[in-house]
Amino acid sequence: MPKSKHMLPFHDHPLYIFDDDQSWLCYICSTNEKRGLVYICMECELVTHKECVEPFLNNPFQCNHFLKFFTGSPFKSENQHCHFCRKNLSSLYARCTICNTSMDVDCLKNPPPLTIFQPKHHEHSLTLLSRLVTFTCNACGLEGDRNPYVCLACNMMLHKDCIDLPRVISINRHDHRISHTFHLGQGERDWECGVCRKTIDWVYGAYKCSRCPHYAVHSKCATRNEVWDGIELEDVPDEEEEIEDPYKVVNEKDIIHFSHENHILRLDESCVTDKRCEGCVLPFNGDPCYRCVECDFILHKTCASLPRKKRHLLHNHKLTLLVDEVTFQCRACKINSNGFSSVSEPFCHDLHPHPLYWTLEGSKECHACDTETKNPLCCTVCDDYALCMRCTTLPRKVKHRCDDHLLSLSQGVGNASGDLWCDVCECKVIASECYYTCQECGVSLDIDCVLGDFYYLKVGLIGPGLEVLANNGVTRPLCSGCEVRCKFPFLARDTTTQEPVCYFCNINCLHYH
Known part of the structure; x- marks a missing residue:
């Protein structure tokens, strides 16, 4: 009671x-x-x-x-x-x-403390102003509407989250360390953020590089989980990392590459061959390459020059270039491969006049395939232009059995009637999306019909009981999965069965057989 x-x-x-x-x-x-x-x-x-x-x-x-x-x-x-x-x-x-x-x-x-003594990198104490008040944070340059911490000595106002910003960090967009400053300072030109590519107000705080005079990043952009590894480097010695070159120079045209150390590779300025690159697994189409003088090993010149370790915009730790011939699925573009490939900023694409950047703006519709994609490569000039990673890495020129000429990646160009039809599957090609075409003959082909699922895999064994073959015989094999003649340039064969021989035209047919 x-x-x-x-x-x-x-x-x-x-x-x-x-x-x-x-x-x-x-x-x-x-x-x-x-x-x-x-x-x-x-x-x-x-x-x-x-x-x-x-x-x-x-x-x-x-x-x-x-x-x-x-x-x-x-x-x-x-x-x-x-x-x-x-x-x-x-x-x-x-x-x-x-x-x-x-x-x-x-x-x-557990209310926030009224006073913070000896904050991380400010010489004065900070006092909480527990009010609804509009202000601009001196550490990050973003506006707030409540509870700033105020320095009564120098009239600075800070968000609570900005009091303990790390002083010195490394990010995946830059090769050098960057340090936080409360006043970026006026430069010879506007400061552009190295992550979101938007302008930084030089009056407020940001991160800048002491070696590169024009490189700076918004405080909030630099400390995002996708950009920073979470390690504070203040008081940690900045030791120069030993850079391991991908190859040793023998003479003006000969090198020894770390992926093929037993033989010498010789430069060919205009490579014409049916073989594909041992690195990126793509054809050469007249590109410069390095050929082995003793065997059939061959690399694009650009692939041979890729660094052995690299900071990459898709991961906040340093990546190591591996040459193990293990089949994997890329986490970015979802393509199966046993080679290697890389996309760096700024990325210049043949189908767009401006450079593209990984700005981490969230989901957008890919301009090439019309699919919604998370954090695509974006154009900072054209607000609506974005490309998913798969479309970004599509080969610009390819060879296909349906035409004697090289096919070029194209988009937004139709014929007189505005209709395009794929010469392989005979379905309508959407001109607003990417497709392949011959500039001389006018043929048009779907991306999937030209590449298929096994285009980025090297010919030969890719795993226990499975090999990739070129589909270049007189007749096209019958797929054991969908029971339709394989139309793609490469197919897979089950090596564990001899009779009947099992062929598969794509990943779905292989998995669901």
Whole structure:
């Protein structure tokens, strides 16, 4: 039974004090421990231990005002989020009716400190201004509308999250370390962020490189999980990493590449061969290459020059170039391969006049295949232009059995009637998407019909009991999966069965056989 009825300033309804053997779930400490007296509101079911609520009953909050407790959802006229952590208010929350601010129980029990002494890289103490106030953070240059930490000595205002920004870091977009500064300074030209490619306001803080005079990154862009590995490098010696060259120079035309160390490779300025590159597994089509003088090993000149270790925009740790002939699926473009390939910024594509960047802007529609893709390569000039990683890495020129000439990657060009038809599958080609065409004969082909699933795999064994073959025989084999003649330039064969021979035209047919 209740001992007495009270009207207390921390709640608008009458509260009853209970003291019996029943366990009550306290809204403040979230336990049902028996701690003596409890306050209970019969109207809104508020239940709190007397000892849990007394600190707020007898002492004003940080804003020097007494708080009131409410249950349920806030009124529509009130802010629906906690003043400090910005989470949605629910169940129980406290409110200062004078400051017009609300906070959840977690922030009520553990409010941000009023003063921070010796912050990470600022010489003065910082004081919390617990108010709704519009300001621009001096550390990151972004606007805020509440609770800045203020330096009374130099009038700086900081977001709480920016107080402990790392001083020195490495990011996957730059080869050197970058350091945080509270004042980027005016340069000879506008500062452009090395991640999002947007302008940085030089009045505020950012990260900059001490070696590259024009390289800087927004504070928030530099510390994103996709960009920074989370390691603070202040007071860590900046030792020059020993750069391991991919090849040794023998003379003007000969090299010894680390992937083929037993033989010498010789430069051919215009490579004409049916073989494909041992590195990227793509054809040469007259590109410069290095040929082995003793065997049939061959590399694109650009593939031979790829560094053995590299920072890459798709991962926030340094990557190592491996030459193990293991079949893998690329995490970015989802293509199966047993070679290697790379995309770096700025990326210049034949079908677009401006360079493309990995700006991490979220999901966009790929301009080449019309599919929604997460974090594509984007154009900073044309807001709506983006390419997914698969379309970015499509070969620009290919050879196909349906035409004697090289086929070129094309987009947005139709014939007089505006209709295009694939010469392989005889289906309509969507001119607004990427496709292959012959500039001399006018034939057009779907991307999938030209490449198929095994185009990026080397001919030969790719795993236990499975090999890739060129589909260049007099007749096309019958696929054991879909039971249709294989139309793609490369197919797979099951080497564990001799009779009947099992061929597969794509990955689906192979997996579901």
